Amino acid sequence: METKLLAVDYPVLNIFWTMLELFLWILWFFLLFKIITDIFRSHDLSGWGKAGWLVLVIILPLIGVLAYLIARGQSMGKRDVEQAQQTEAAVKAYIRDAAGSGPDTGGGGRSHVDDLARLADLKERGAISDEEYQKAKDKLLV
Known part of the structure; x- marks a missing residue:
């Protein structure tokens, strides 16, 4: 066996x-x-x-x-x-377009999405530090 x-x-x-x-x-x-x-x-x-x-x-x-x-x-x-x-x-443009299509919450025709995009751009270029970015972002989101 x-x-x-x-x-x-x-x-x-x-x-x-x-x-x-x-x-x-x-x-x-x-x-x-x-x-x-x-x-x-x-x-x-x-x-x-x-x-x-x-x-x-x-x-x-x-x-x-x-x-x-x-x-x-x-x-x-x-x-x-x-x-x-x-x-x-294309994805960023789509997201910006979709998020910006809601009611206008800011003055002057700008939305929070545009402001956040500008902040992110400044951070990427090194114009502002991470701490400044976080403070500005917190102000925008309040």
């Missing part, structure tokens, strides 16, 4: 290799989708340039991805930062 365990048929090292292969496949697909997204997001490429890079990345994936990263990797990072800044600006 001998019982065989699954671990005997599939050693621990094989489990680690399988996990590594799975991780590398996921990483590869993530990189591939990131590059394809960047190709379509790039405004400095013409339509033919985008089609050429896309064909190269799909037909010869290893060479295409490496060539794209070498040729356009640095600008890829810049486009990511630019996209994040645009998204953040």
